[in-house]
Amino acid sequence: MDVETLEQFRQTVRRFVRERLVPIEEAVAETNVIPDAIVQEMRDLGLFGLTVPEAYGGLGLSVAEEVEIVIELTWASAAFRSLLGINLGVGSQGLVMDGTEDQKKFWLPRIASGEITASFALTEPDSGSDAAALITTAVRDGEDYILNGAKRYITNAPTAGLITVMARTAADRLPGNTHVTAFLVPAETPGVRIGAKDRKMGQGGALSADVFLDDVRVPATAVLGGKEGFGFRTAMKVLDRGRIHVAAVCVGQARRILHEAVTYAMNRKQFGQPIAEFQLIQAMLADSQADLYASECMVRETARRHAAGHRVSREASCCKMFASEMVGRIADRAVQIHGGAGYMRDSAVERFYRDVRLFRIYEGTTQIQQLIIARDMIREALSGENITLGSSGGV
Numbered sequence: 001m002d003v004e005t006l007e008q009f010r011q012t013v014r015r016f017v018r019e020r021l022v023p024i025e026e027a028v029a030e031t032n033v034i035p036d037a038i039v040q041e042m043r044d045l046g047l048f049g050l051t052v053p054e055a056y057g058g059l060g061l062s063v064a065e066e067v068e069i070v071i072e073l074t075w076a077s078a079a080f081r082s083l084l085g086i087n088l089g090v091g092s093q094g095l096v097m098d099g100t101e102d103q104k105k106f107w108l109p110r111i112a113s114g115e116i117t118a119s120f121a122l123t124e125p126d127s128g129s130d131a132a133a134l135i136t137t138a139v140r141d142g143e144d145y146i147l148n149g150a151k152r153y154i155t156n157a158p159t160a161g162l163i164t165v166m167a168r169t170a171a172d173r174l175p176g177n178t179h180v181t182a183f184l185v186p187a188e189t190p191g192v193r194i195g196a197k198d199r200k201m202g203q204g205g206a207l208s209a210d211v212f213l214d215d216v217r218v219p220a221t222a223v224l225g226g227k228e229g230f231g232f233r234t235a236m237k238v239l240d241r242g243r244i245h246v247a248a249v250c251v252g253q254a255r256r257i258l259h260e261a262v263t264y265a266m267n268r269k270q271f272g273q274p275i276a277e278f279q280l281i282q283a284m285l286a287d288s289q290a291d292l293y294a295s296e297c298m299v300r301e302t303a304r305r306h307a308a309g310h311r312v313s314r315e316a317s318c319c320k321m322f323a324s325e326m327v328g329r330i331a332d333r334a335v336q337i338h339g340g341a342g343y344m345r346d347s348a349v350e351r352f353y354r355d356v357r358l359f360r361i362y363e364g365t366t367q368i369q370q371l372i373i374a375r376d377m378i379r380e381a382l383s384g385e386n387i388t389l390g391s392s393g394g395v
């Protein structure tokens with residue numbers, strides 16, 4: 001997309017978010033429901049297909065272009081972004097990278113249009129950060145596979161049309177985690193059962209649930225890419241983009257939270273003057289702005305490198321780790337600036353305080369990101385390379 005068109009689209013999304021989403025975000029949080037009319041408007045804007053190639057009905061945005069739209073979109077509650085997040089990430093990019101042409105032609109236009117909401121089922125009750133330890137099985141039976149197992153905390157499961165299910169196709173854990181295979185499973189397939197909607201600390205309207213697979217029979221053509229043993233590799237390939245995306249979400253949320261804090265500080269008066277005049281309040285605002293600016297720079301630079309084709313696994317983890325921690329700090333300061341008002345349930349910052357806590361957990365916890373970063377540094381040192389973030393990128 002050329003620069004002028006992208007800017008026009010960004011402005012359109014900004015107006016939509018502030019005129020249509022922000023006014024209803026509190027109601028969405030309370031009812032746990034995004035109105036159908038709003039979902040249709042999101043479809044009409046093309047938001048479900050931002051990252052799907054134009055050849056398959058999407059807008060085909062690069063990562064660098066995507067983050068600009070995501071930052072605008074997440075001025076409002078993260079629930080709206082969550083609805084389409086899997087369509088933009090693992091729900092489509094696994095297909096784009098590794099799907100067969102038949103799979104791409106069948107699924108990607110439906111994902112891009114928002115006709116279906118995608119879901120990605122990897123996590124299990126006993127398999128979280130150690131994702132390759134999953135026990136869901138896929139057993140070959142003639143021209144089909146039979147899937148059995150249970151998945152936990154699956155985003156969009158209650159509304160999904162397509163679930164990408166990671167399952168074990170070998171009894172033993174194999175080198176390179178080639179015992180894991182990805183399957184494209186329509187949600188209406190017999191034997192697929194969706195559990196009750198999860199009751200979460202925050203992000204009301206962002207639905208998740210357990211997914212149960214009881215003798216689910218799918219054809220061999222449902223194997224993503226048509227080959228066993230590539231599921232885990234595909235998942236890892238899309239994580240770089242996914243972590244940059246989540247970091248951009250954190251930036252968008254932090255922008256909104258800081259706006260709320262500044263507005264309140266300018267309007268709340270104590271001792272005869274706005275509290276924004278007090279230096280200790282100013283210090284919290286300044287620290288928050290510096291945190292936000294650092295995250296914005298990290299996200300944009302890493303997205304630029306990704307779009308240019310460079311390896312950015314370490315940088316993507318840095319972005320996700322720093323930005324998710326950053327938005328938590330800013331939310332905490334915003335509550336502090338609001339004082340007692342910030343602890344009340346009718347306060348936007350109270351809701352955001354709960355919402356953003358999740359960002360430090362999904363797409364790999366902060367601790368997993370630390371392991372990825374440190375291990376990549378050690379690998380680089382052992383290889384005799386220079387330990388610099390720029391070593392995997394370019395100018």
